[in-house]
Amino acid sequence: MENLLNRRYEEAKTIYAAIGIDVEAVLTKLAQVKLSLHCWQGDDVHGFLRNEALSGGISVTGNYPGAARTPQELRQDLEKALVMIPGKHKVNLHAIYADTDEKVDIDALEPKHFTPWVDWAKEHGLGLDFNPTCFSHPNFQNGFTISHLDRNIRNFWIKHCKVSRRIAEYFGKELKQTCVTNFWFPDGFKDVPIDRMAPRKRMKEALDEVFAEKISCQYIVDAVESKLFGIGSESYVVGSHEFCLNYAIQNKKAICLDVGHFHPTETISNKLSAIALFDTEILLHVSRPVRWDSDHVVIMDDELQEIAKELVRNDLLGKVHIGLDYFDASINRIAAWVIGSRNMLKALLRALLEPTEMLKEVENKADFTTRLAMLEEMKSYPFGAIWDYYCETMDVPIRESWLADVKKYEIDVLLKR
Ligand SMILES: C[C@H](O)[C@H](O)[C@@H](O)C(=O)CO
Numbered sequence: 001m002e003n004l005l006n007r008r009y010e011e012a013k014t015i016y017a018a019i020g021i022d023v024e025a026v027l028t029k030l031a032q033v034k035l036s037l038h039c040w041q042g043d044d045v046h047g048f049l050r051n052e053a054l055s056g057g058i059s060v061t062g063n064y065p066g067a068a069r070t071p072q073e074l075r076q077d078l079e080k081a082l083v084m085i086p087g088k089h090k091v092n093l094h095a096i097y098a099d100t101d102e103k104v105d106i107d108a109l110e111p112k113h114f115t116p117w118v119d120w121a122k123e124h125g126l127g128l129d130f131n132p133t134c135f136s137h138p139n140f141q142n143g144f145t146i147s148h149l150d151r152n153i154r155n156f157w158i159k160h161c162k163v164s165r166r167i168a169e170y171f172g173k174e175l176k177q178t179c180v181t182n183f184w185f186p187d188g189f190k191d192v193p194i195d196r197m198a199p200r201k202r203m204k205e206a207l208d209e210v211f212a213e214k215i216s217c218q219y220i221v222d223a224v225e226s227k228l229f230g231i232g233s234e235s236y237v238v239g240s241h242e243f244c245l246n247y248a249i250q251n252k253k254a255i256c257l258d259v260g261h262f263h264p265t266e267t268i269s270n271k272l273s274a275i276a277l278f279d280t281e282i283l284l285h286v287s288r289p290v291r292w293d294s295d296h297v298v299i300m301d302d303e304l305q306e307i308a309k310e311l312v313r314n315d316l317l318g319k320v321h322i323g324l325d326y327f328d329a330s331i332n333r334i335a336a337w338v339i340g341s342r343n344m345l346k347a348l349l350r351a352l353l354e355p356t357e358m359l360k361e362v363e364n365k366a367d368f369t370t371r372l373a374m375l376e377e378m379k380s381y382p383f384g385a386i387w388d389y390y391c392e393t394m395d396v397p398i399r400e401s402w403l404a405d406v407k408k409y410e411i412d413v414l415l416k417r
Pocket residue numbers: 040045058131184225227258285293325
C-alpha cells in the first residue's frame with residue numbers, strides 16, 4: 001500500500017512537472033495554510049453560557065446524536081476532528097462558549113472565563129479566533145442588537161463587543177498568534193422599512209464606540225461580516241455588504257465575506273480581487289448555501305474551487321483568513337468538520353497545482369482556446385495521488401479511512417452522551 005502510494009505520487013509528480021509545477025514546493029505552501037475551525041458545528045450553535053434557543057435568523061436542522069454538552073466534550077470532539085485534517089490550524093470560538101461555572105452574562109465576560117480554552121490551545125499548538133455572540137439572548141429584541149432604537153439595549157451589545165475584544169487580545173497575547181475577531185449582527189426588518197438610514201447610522205456609531213479602544217494588531221484583527229438577509233430579516237439587513245465594506249475600508253478593519261450571504265447568483269470568488277486590490281483585509285466564512293443561506297457542509301463544488309483559485313492566483317494565501325462557517329445537525333458533527341476542512345484544503349491543493357503563469361500568458365495573448373482546453377484537461381490530472389501522499393506525510397488518514405475511526409468514536413463516545 002505504502003509503495004503504491006509512493007509510486008502513484010512519483011508518477012503524478014512527473015505529470016505535473018511536465019506543465020511546470022514543482023509539487024514539493026506546492027506541498028510546503030499548503031502545509032503553511034491555517035484554517036479556522038468553527039467550534040459551533042460541534043453543538044449546533046448552542047454554547048454553554050446560557051440555555052437560550054438559537055436566534056438571530058440562523059437555524060440548525062437535524063437531531064443526530066452526540067452533540068457536545070460541555071466545553072470538555074467539545075474539545076474532545078475537536079481533537080478527534082483535528083487529527084484527521086492535515087496541518088496546524090486554529091479554532092474559532094463564540095462568546096457563548098465560555099468555560100466557567102460562574103453565572104455571568106455576556107456583557108461581563110472576561111479573559112478568565114476562557115482560560116481552559118487557552119490552556120488547551122497551548123497544549124495542542126492551536127491558535128484561537130473569536131466572535132461576540134450577538135444573538136440567542138433576550139436583548140436581541142424585535143430583530144435588533146447594536147443598532148436598536150433603545151440606547152440601553154445598544155449599550156448592552158456595545159459592552160459585549162468591547163469585552164469580546166479584550167478576550168481576543170488575551171488569546172492573541174497568550175498564543176502568540178493574531179486572534180481574528182468577527183463582528184456579525186443579525187439586525188434587520190422582516191418587512192420593507194420606512195427608515196433604512198437611521199439603524200445604519202446607529203450601527204456605525206456603535207461600532208465606532210466598540211473599536212474606540214486601541215488594541216495592537218499584533219494580537220487582534222477586527223472583521224465585520226455582512227449579510228443579505230436572514231430568517232426574520234428578509235427585507236432589510238442593517239449590516240449589508242455595502243455598509244460593512246465601507247465601514248471596513250474607512251476604519252481599516254477586515255471585511256468578512258460569507259459564501260452564503262449574497263444574492264444567489266453572486267459569488268465571493270469574484271469579489272476577492274476587487275477587495276484585495278485596495279489592501280482591505282479579508283476574512284472568509286466558507287460555507288455552502290443551498291437555495292439560500294442554509295449553512296450546509298462545504299463540499300468540493302465549483303465555487304469552493306473558484307475561491308481557492310482566486311486565493312492562489314492572486315497570491316492571497318497567508319493574507320486572507322480562511323474560516324469555516326456551517327452547521328449541520330443531520331450528520332455526525334465530527335465528520336462534518338473533517339469533510340469541510342479536508343475539502344477546503346483539497347481545493348487549495350488543486351489550485352496550487354495549476355500552471356497559473358502559463359494560463360495568464362495564453363489569456364493575455366487572447367488564446368482562449370488553450371485556456372479552456374487546459375482548464376478542462378487539468379480536471380482529470382492526478383491530484384488525488386498528491387493529496388494521498390500529503391495526508392500520509394502529515395500523519396493523517398488517507399482517503400476515506402478516517403470514517404471508520406469517526407464511526408467507532410460515535411459508538412464509543414457520542415452515543416453514550
Ligand atoms: C455563528 C456565526 O457567527 C454565524 O453563522 C455568522 O457568521 C453568520 O454567518 C450568520 O449568518
